[in-house]
Amino acid sequence: xxxxxxxxxxxxxxxxxxxxxxxxxxxxxxxxxxxxxxxxxxxxxxxxxxxxxxxxxxxxxxxxxxxxxxxxxxxxxxxxxxxxxxxxxxxxxxxxxxxxxxxxxxxxxxxxxxxxxxxxxxxxxxxxxxxxxxxxxxxxxxxxxxxxxxxxxxxxxxxxxxxxxxxxxxxxxxxxxxxxxxxxxxxxxxxxxxxxxxxxxxxxxxxxxxxxxxxxxxxxxxxxxxxxxxxxxxxxxxxxxxxxxxxxxxxxxxxxxxxxxxxxxxxxxxxxxxxxxxxxxxxxxxxxxxxxxxxxxxxxxxxxxxxxxxxxxxxxxxxxxxxxxxxxxxxxxxxxxxxxxxxxxxxxxxxxxxxxxxxxxxxxxxxxxxxxxxxxxxxxxxxxxxxxxxxxxxxxxxxxxxxxxxxxxxxxxxxxxxxxxxxxxxxxxxxxxxxxxxxxxxxxxxxxxxxxxxxxxxxxxxxxxxxxxxxxxxxxxxxxxxxxxxxxxxxxxxxxxxxxxxxxxxxxxxxxxxxxxxxxxxxxxxxxxxxxxxxxxxxxxxxxxxxxxxxxxxxxxxxxxxxxxxxxxxxxxxxxxxxxxxxxxxxxxxxxxxxxxxxxxxxxxxxxxxxxxxxxxxxxxxxxxxxxxxxxxxxxxxxxxxxxxxxxxxxxxxxxxxxxxxxxxxxxxxxxxxxxxxxxxxxxxxxxxxxxxxxxxxxxxxxxxxxxxxxxxxxxxxxxxxxxxxxxxxxxxxxxxxxxxxxxxxxxxxxxxxxxxxxxxxxxxxxxxxxxxxxxxxxxxxxxxxxxxxxxxxxxxxxxxxxxxxxxxxxxxxxxxxxxxxxxxxxxxxxxxxxxxxxxxxxxxxxxxxxxxxxxxxxxxxxxxxxxxxxx
Amino acid sequence: xxxxxxxxxxxxxxxxxxxxxxxxxxxxxxxxxxxxxxxxxxxxxxxxxxxxxxxxxxxxxxxxxxxxxxxxxxxxxxxxxxxxxxxxxxxxxxxxxxxxxxxxxxxxxx
Numbered sequence: 012x013x014x015x016x017x018x019x020x021x022x023x024x025x026x027x028x029x030x031x032x033x034x035x036x037x038x039x040x041x042x043x044x045x046x047x048x049x050x051x052x053x054x055x056x057x058x059x060x061x062x063x064x065x066x067x068x069x070x071x072x073x074x075x076x077x078x079x080x081x082x083x084x085x086x087x088x089x090x091x092x093x094x095x096x097x098x099x100x101x102x103x104x105x106x107x108x109x110x111x112x113x114x115x116x117x118x119x120x121x122x123x124x125x126x127x128x129x130x131x132x133x134x135x136x137x138x139x140x141x142x143x144x145x146x147x148x149x150x151x152x153x154x155x156x157x158x159x160x161x162x163x164x165x166x167x168x169x170x171x172x173x174x175x176x177x178x179x180x181x182x183x184x185x186x187x188x189x190x191x192x193x194x195x196x197x198x199x200x201x202x203x204x205x206x207x208x209x210x211x212x213x214x215x216x217x218x219x220x221x222x223x224x225x226x227x228x229x230x231x232x233x234x235x236x237x238x239x240x241x242x243x244x245x246x247x248x249x250x251x252x253x254x255x256x257x258x259x260x261x262x263x264x265x266x267x268x269x270x271x272x273x274x275x276x277x278x279x280x281x282x283x284x285x286x287x288x289x290x291x292x293x294x295x296x297x298x299x300x301x302x303x304x305x306x307x308x309x310x311x312x313x314x315x316x317x318x319x320x321x322x323x324x325x326x327x328x329x330x331x332x333x334x335x336x337x338x339x340x341x342x343x344x345x346x347x348x349x350x351x352x353x354x355x356x357x358x359x360x361x362x363x364x365x366x367x368x369x370x371x372x373x374x375x376x377x378x379x380x381x382x383x384x385x386x387x388x389x390x391x392x393x394x395x396x397x398x399x400x401x402x403x404x405x406x407x408x409x410x411x412x413x414x415x416x417x418x419x420x421x422x423x424x425x426x427x428x429x430x431x432x433x434x435x436x437x438x439x440x441x442x443x444x445x446x447x448x449x450x451x452x453x454x455x456x457x458x459x460x461x462x463x464x465x466x467x468x469x470x471x472x473x474x475x476x477x478x479x480x481x482x483x484x485x486x487x488x489x490x491x492x493x494x495x496x497x498x499x500x501x502x503x504x505x506x507x508x509x510x511x512x513x514x515x516x517x518x519x520x521x522x523x524x525x526x527x528x529x530x531x532x533x534x535x536x537x538x539x540x541x542x543x544x545x546x547x548x549x550x551x552x553x554x555x556x557x558x559x560x561x562x563x564x565x566x567x568x569x570x571x572x573x574x575x576x577x578x579x580x581x582x583x584x585x586x587x588x589x590x591x592x593x594x595x596x597x598x599x600x601x602x603x604x605x606x607x608x609x610x611x612x613x614x615x616x617x618x619x620x621x622x623x624x625x626x627x628x629x630x631x632x633x634x635x636x637x638x639x640x641x642x643x644x645x646x647x648x649x650x651x652x653x654x655x656x657x658x659x660x661x662x663x664x665x666x667x668x669x670x671x672x673x674x675x676x677x678x679x680x681x682x683x684x685x686x687x688x689x690x691x692x693x694x695x696x697x698x699x700x701x702x703x704x705x706x707x708x709x710x711x712x713x714x715x716x717x718x719x720x721x722x723x724x725x726x727x728x729x730x731x732x733x734x735x736x737x738x739x740x741x742x743x744x745x746x747x748x749x750x751x752x753x754x755x756x757x758x759x760x761x762x763x764x765x766x767x768x769x770x771x772x773x774x775x776x777x778x779x780x781x782x783x784x785x786x787x788x789x790x791x792x793x794x795x796x797x798x799x800x801x802x803x804x805x806x807x808x809x810x811x812x813x814x815x816x817x818x819x820x821x822x823x824x825x826x827x828x829x830x831x832x833x834x835x836x837x838x839x840x841x842x843x844x845x846x847x848x849x850x851x852x853x854x855x856x857x858x859x860x861x862x863x864x865x866x867x868x869x870x871x872x873x874x875x876x877x878x879x880x881x882x883x
Numbered sequence: 884x885x886x887x888x889x890x891x892x893x894x895x896x897x898x899x900x901x902x903x904x905x906x907x908x909x910x911x912x913x914x915x916x917x918x919x920x921x922x923x924x925x926x927x928x929x930x931x932x933x934x935x936x937x938x939x940x941x942x943x944x945x946x947x948x949x950x951x952x953x954x955x956x957x958x959x960x961x962x963x964x965x966x967x968x969x970x971x972x973x974x975x976x977x978x979x980x981x982x983x984x985x986x987x988x989x990x991x992x993x
Binding site: 014015018019032033035036037039040041042043044047065066068071072075076078079080 | 935
């Protein structure tokens with residue numbers, strides 16, 4: 012054993028010595044052999060010839076001896092590596108193009124797949140997350156309790172409603188988000204607290220103790236990570252709560268952001284018993300062994316029972332269950348899947364390109380390989396060499412791809428489509444990288460082998476002769492390369508069409524009229540605490556004072572509304588129209604309701620289409636008035652003048668308080684630029700009888716950029732009441748941006764991939780054409796010598812490449828028609844087979860293809876026949 | 884070149900080389916000469932087979948090489964048996980005898 016090792020080490024490290032010894036030894040043998048033959052009577056020349064013939068070639072023998080030293084593999088590898096590096100350095104453009112091609116393919120794939128992995132494939136951070144179910148509709152606590160009592164398929168369930176509360180324990184009043192939960196919610200999610208305990212069913216009752224569970228974030232920021240925080244008192248909107256538990260760092264509700272968790276029964280006992288107000292998001296857990304469809308079937312039965320029992324409010328119950336994971340990723344899933352498809356296409360193109368490059372080189376080096384084979388290089392040796400070279404390329408590409416992937420993942424996360432914000436832990440995925448890297452290694456191996464393979468197979472003498480003539484590549488590899496280029500064009504076209512559709516949709520979306528003028532408007536959210544502003548008059552007094560002092564600031568034009576457009580919220584009410592035949596209870600039409608104060612329409616520059624807007628006279632004690640939007644008119648007053656008509660919210664009790672419609676405002680895109688406009692009713696804050704509308708959003712128009720005014724505005728608000736937190740300060744233009752963010756994310760990424768695909772396809776066809784022209788120099792020279800014009804040469808060569816490009820484009824169009832359908836949900840007002848986009852993309856690709864072919868063609872046209880004929 | 888030259892069965896070359904070296908150290912050419920002589924020209928070893936075999940045996944530690952001076956005053960590489968080589972030779976000789984006896988038995992009776 013030791014001897015073996017020593018022998019091998021010596022062979023490796025004293026290689027020169029060992030080699031010269033071998034040489035001496037073999038020469039000695041040959042000499043003796045010659046001598047013997049001479050002694051037996053042969054002439055010297057003949058003896059030497061015989062001896063050589065007999066020995067089978069000195070170099071061949073040395074190779075065999077080297078084989079039996081047992082260091083062969085390492086030695087060869089080192090040698091191959093040296094040689095491969097030399098070859099790659101000699102052809103820097105080939106190396107760079109091939110390396111970049113791989114890097115782009117590997118990097119982009121890893122980055123995209125890492126995001127997809129964290130968002131779509133990672134389990135949610137709850138216990139047994141596959142059992143968790145969300146409902147599409149909100150529900151009331153009373154219904155949740157009934158369902159919980161009746162179900163046999165669900166083990167747990169609970170609801171949550173987010174309420175903004177004022178935390179007054181710090182230096183400035185801060186608005187925080189409180190989750191009003193029932194005890195079942197924590198049990199459903201199954202995440203234990205980090206410290207203390209969660210709210211128990213026993214204390215989750217009307218008049219129960221004011222206990223609170225806080226989030227890790229809240230514990231860090233407001234309780235300074237105090238390990239003894241349990242039992243501390245937290246003042247929230249005028250009530251004191253005792254901390255009983257702290258949740259761990261990674262815990263968050265599935266879709267809601269919450270800083271603290273309190274019992275709904277304790278914090279908001281007025282709402283808890285109301286069956287008809289469906290204001291809670293509900294989450295359920297399947298019993299193990301039960302399926303979603305079993306649960307759905309059972310819930311439908313329970314829904315039916317509840318509807319019979321409580322026809323007034325529950326008549327149209329239809330609870331739809333969705334697996335929680337699907338519900339959370341629903342919005343972003345199609346976009347990510349399309350991106351995934353796109354990036355897969357890019358990888359295909361990159362691999363095709365890499366393969367094409369390797370094949371071009373292989374054909375160019377055919378002669379070299381044949382010569383080496385004829386000099387005694389064994390098949391395995393040739394193949395080893397070829398593999399080493401493509402392996403090095405793949406590794407270089409992989410390393411660059413790794414950098415790109417790291418950077419790309421960061422880039423994707425930094426683009427932050429709002430849906431991805433929930434998934435904070437997105438990072439590059441090593442498995443994905445290895446997988447993609449493996450694919451490119453395989454590509455390198457398969458296509459790098461070609462020259463070695465054909466050299467090892469070839470008849471040496473024939474190949475050398477053919478090589479001397481300047482061979483054209485074998486028909487098989489020629490066809491394969493053409494197929495690769497055609498495929499690249501087809502794939503690139505599909506990607507470009509996808510990107511084109513998104514770009515078109517995005518520009519449509521951008522040019523959507525939001526219905527107001529967002530320039531130089533700042534918005535902030537105010538919330539009045541229930542303890543001191545329980546009644547409407549006190550709320551009105553506060554609002555009036557705030558508006559008066561804001562409007563006293565120079566250049567400021569301020570108004571307020573319950574929920575600002577594009578802010579993500581509104582209150583919906585069902586309503587009735589005076590004088591119309593009565594509608595059954597529960598079947599009334601729905602509308603957005605927005606309370607306003609100040610000249611909201613002027614501040615937002617929402618045009619009044621008919622009638623008038625509100626004035627300061629439309630106040631408490633005056634006739635009740637309302638302004639409706641055009642959609643309301645279109646839907647409910649299609650053939651009559653709405654001005655003067657009277658409407659009211661549908662009421663279970665008490666007489667109607669009819670509001671008279673005094674004006675029609677232009678439609679506003681309230682829920683998002685890509686969302687349809689719903690009917691809306693604006694009514695003055697002071698005339699409202701809904702004291703729970705304690706929040707408002709300030710809309711402040713300034714002559715210039717409004718951001719410097721933020722502190723002034725806060726000061727004015729705190730002059731009126733120093734305990735009111737100001738939150739969600741945004742410019743209206745930011746909100747527009749958020750509304751566009753997801754679309755922009757899709758468009759940017761797919762656009763990026765399409766550009767990549769375009770470049771790769773162009774490089775691919777250019778490389779092939781350049782190579783073909785180089786091969787046909789001789790032929791072209793003869794043409795020109797025979798009197799062919801440049802035009803003829805142009806036609807001859809260009810035709811060659813152009814037909815591939817056009818064929819690829821045609822196939823791509825067919826593919827795109829089949830594939831773009833999956834994008835339908837991502838497109839805004841653009842059909843997935845938009846002919847304009849298809850045409851533009853096809854023309855663009857054709858131009859790129861022609862230019863890529865033209866550059867080598869021009870070289871062909873300049874061929875000097877004399878040089879070309881001597882070209883070998 | 885004699886026409887009745889035989890291909891050696893797999894593995895026998897090692898045995899023959901070891902046996903040749905059992906008497907005295909020899910260089911490569913002398914080994915092939917000796918084998919040819921003793922076998923009455925039946926066994927002829929090509930250089931391309933001999934030297935890789937020597938390398939292999941040396942690597943296994945059955946023979947070792949040293950440089951010496953040949954009959955005609957040339958520097959030559961001499962191979963000699965090691966202790967392990969002697970043991971190996973005995974073992975292989977024994978195995979060979981058993982095998983040939985068995986083969987002969989079969990050829991005569993069957």
